[in-house]
Amino acid sequence: MxxxxxxxxxxxxxxxxxxxxxxxxxxxxxxxxxxxxxxxxxxxxxxxxxxxxxxxxxxxxxxxxxxxxxxxxxxxTPDGVNSLDSLADSLGQTHEALHIFLDRYARVVAAAKRGCPEGSRIDHRADRYGRTNGVHAARGADRPAGH
Structure with missing residues (x-):
């Protein structure tokens, strides 16, 4: 890390x-x-x-x-430009990971503030890359009961 x-x-x-x-x-x-x-x-x-x-x-x-x-x-130098391009790609991946982390964190904190049990629902919405985040979402928070 x-x-x-x-x-x-x-x-x-x-x-x-x-x-x-x-x-x-x-x-x-x-x-x-x-x-x-x-x-x-x-x-x-x-x-x-x-x-x-x-x-x-x-x-x-x-x-x-x-x-x-x-x-x-x-x-x-030209090698420095190539290195910068590679580092920018890596930082882009880190940027995505941080956004997923912060989104999950915000949801957990928001659910805790509402007094919802942590494991009541799992949110399987996919991001733009088709990845699911597995965040526990409160029943009724963003999805109807039964889903």
Whole structure:
């Protein structure tokens, strides 16, 4: 279940940001905040960028400036784009699993608040993929008695 851990979300976020546009580390850290619930640790961003670079998913180059020190600019590589595509597919599957989980959780909590016994009915409605969720639904909540 490691793929659901937030710490594993940093690298796909960085790849996406770099696919949007090349950038410097501190700017990436600032752009990352709305997407990633990190603590704003620029050091963590740089460690992740170095790891992505070691794996050939990003590249960097030094750029000089007339008004300050040279800064390293990061770019996503073609392998990084392929990796991002794969990670996005995996995150899509996680997204679906989370929605099923949260829907089931909401139903169980709602049934408990209504005082319905947990095992009174099983809801076998299928999602868009034909999967049933096996959630226990209260009699009369969404289905008539006898079904």
């Amino acid at each position: 490691a793929e659901l851990e937030p710490r594993n979300f940093l690298q796909p976020c960085l790849l996406l940001l770099l696919r949007e546009q090349p950038d410097h580390g501190y700017e990436l850290a600032a752009r990352l905040r709305p997407m990633h619930d990190g603590d704003g640790d620029a050091g963590g961003v740089y460690r992740a960028l170095r790891s992505l670079e070691r794996h050939g998913l990003v590249r960097s180059e030094w750029q000089t400036s007339d008004v300050g020190p040279a800064r390293r600019t990061y770019y996503v």
